[in-house]
Amino acid sequence: MRKDYFFSDLTDYVKLSPNFSVISVSKKVRRITPHCVVGHITTKSLGEMFASESKKASSNYGIDDKGTIGGYVYEYNRSWCSSSKENDEISITIECASDLTSPYKMSDTVFDTLCILSADIAKRHGFKKIKYLGSLKKTIKYEKRHPHVMTVTFHRWFASKSCPGDWFVKNIHRYVKKTNNIIKKGVK
16 A cells, blocks of 8 residues: 555544545546535544444545544555445545534635645556536546546535635636646646
8 A cells, every 4th residue: 555545645644434435446536526615624523423333424634624634544454434334445535624614615725725635645546637517427438538627526425514714616717726736737
């Protein structure tokens, strides 16, 4: 197993969650699924929450309002985050601190850190860009023709949830553009 499939070198805090599934080596990471935490929780508090087996939830990463990145489930395992086994098997899931109420706005620090982490993930997994297609059906169809592009999925596509929040949905193209610029040029 490659070391860079454990956690990003950008990770500041690690608290491994027992809530994960081992996935087949034939499953390759090809998606990023940003989530909104619905609260201004720290990465340490999020790690404590995911450490509870009774919670039956986890993510690969979390980002708090200070831009601290927490690691909870190794990238080569499946987190329990998106209400979809199929999505979580091929996606890196990232919980992001946000406001408690709709539209679940993320701070600039959280958003910028998400872009930097997403670029790092994409590069380490061999992708030169990420792309948002607007629906699961379009994403699956696109992925079959373009296996070299990492796609972005939303939790709301798999369950009756507002995650990642209307604020992030409104800013999805800014997220994709900024992340792709970092992939191409590095952090500015």
